Amino acid sequence: MNKEILLEWDSKHSAMKRTKENYWKTYRKWRDENKGEYHDTFMGKLYDEFISLEERAIYLNYSFNKTEAVVFCSIDIFYIEERIGTYDIEFFLNGEIADDYLGFGDVLFKDRMIKVKHNIKTARSALKLGIEVSDISKITEIPLKHIEILKEKYS
Structure with missing residues (x-):
């Protein structure tokens, strides 16, 4: 085909x-x-x-x-x-x-999940401290659009 x-x-x-x-x-x-x-x-x-x-x-x-x-x-x-x-x-x-x-x-699933979970936890803590969204994105390597969602919905 x-x-x-x-x-x-x-x-x-x-x-x-x-x-x-x-x-x-x-x-x-x-x-x-x-x-x-x-x-x-x-x-x-x-x-x-x-x-x-x-x-x-x-x-x-x-x-x-x-x-x-x-x-x-x-x-x-x-x-x-x-x-x-x-x-x-x-x-x-x-x-x-x-x-x-x-x-x-x-095989690498758990490693990827640990990394992502750690970065989300770091981002949420940084948002609570008032750190700029763009800086959080750079530090955690989480795309800016996802940091904005965290800030809007979960902070």
């Missing part, structure tokens, strides 16, 4: 858009129904405003032990611009969802 046909299939079935929308449903359901696992995974809670999604891949997959080919749509999940996981949906060729996969567990 060439690229144009695959992208046309995506457009017809809104597969990548549905993948992003279903990520939020799946994430929130997991967070609400498995609070202990959620807090253990992220060493506390995440600010949803700091989560962003980027399209990673769309590909056709056919296994010889299955009767039907499927299309996978995959997105990367970022928390304050640190990649923390992936979300994939497996679609049948008619556009119906066959399965989905939410993953937060590569």
